[in-house]
Amino acid sequence: MSRSNQISRRLFLKQAAATLALPAFIPHLCSAAPTEVVRHASFGASGMAGADLSAIASHPKVKLVCVADVDLSRTADIKKRFPDCRIYQDWRELLDKEHKNLDSVNVSTPDHMHAPIGMSAMQLGLHVYGQKPLTHDVYESRKLAEYAAEKKLITQMGIQVHSAAPYRAAVATIHAGAIGKVKEVHTWSSKKWGDPAPRPEKMDAIPASLN
Numbered sequence: 001m002s003r004s005n006q007i008s009r010r011l012f013l014k015q016a017a018a019t020l021a022l023p024a025f026i027p028h029l030c031s032a033a034p035t036e037v038v039r040h041a042s043f044g045a046s047g048m049a050g051a052d053l054s055a056i057a058s059h060p061k062v063k064l065v066c067v068a069d070v071d072l073s074r075t076a077d078i079k080k081r082f083p084d085c086r087i088y089q090d091w092r093e094l095l096d097k098e099h100k101n102l103d104s105v106n107v108s109t110p111d112h113m114h115a116p117i118g119m120s121a122m123q124l125g126l127h128v129y130g131q132k133p134l135t136h137d138v139y140e141s142r143k144l145a146e147y148a149a150e151k152k153l154i155t156q157m158g159i160q161v162h163s164a165a166p167y168r169a170a171v172a173t174i175h176a177g178a179i180g181k182v183k184e185v186h187t188w189s190s191k192k193w194g195d196p197a198p199r200p201e202k203m204d205a206i207p208a209s210l211n
Helices: 003-021 048-057 072-081 091-101 111-122 138-151 165-175
Strands: 038-043 062-068 086-088 104-107 127-131 155-158
Touching: 038 048, 038 091, 048 062, 048 072, 048 104, 048 127, 062 072, 062 091, 072 086, 086 091, 091 111, 104 111, 111 127, 111 138, 138 155
Parallel strands: 038 062, 038 104, 062 086, 104 127, 127 155
Antiparallel strands: none
């Protein structure tokens, strides 16, 4: 084994260890005092939002303060797991009443509300984890990025598995030069998008729990 390869491997292991040790989105933890708790809110209570808030709230320095969901039937499990968590049905009411009690939020609602909720939260000084697609269009993305940079807010877009250990290790491997200079990459996806079933021919009654 050449000396250059040994150095590359050492560098890779060092960078991989540092990368994998850091949580994907927990603001201020690197510089926070040992007793500091990050106060967090989730927009959305189940599905992708449930996965997001569960991952974030699993960190010992994070407290889930409140959750907003238009369908209150989706919040029952949240109350069981986080008894002190306050529940809202209107995201605007949550921000009005709770923003001074919060440090960060995740926006994991249906796609069309990602940008409005994300920008509203940032305008109140909150750090934002926003699910993909981040926005409806490029204009909204630019506005969010500009505002976050101006106010020095921490943001991250949620892309499944890209914060997971194997993907972060792969990035560290390439950055360390362990496989040499990458000149070409081939990638593909066999997933078929959309629902092939025909549109429903009837309308269901609106659930009492849904606003």
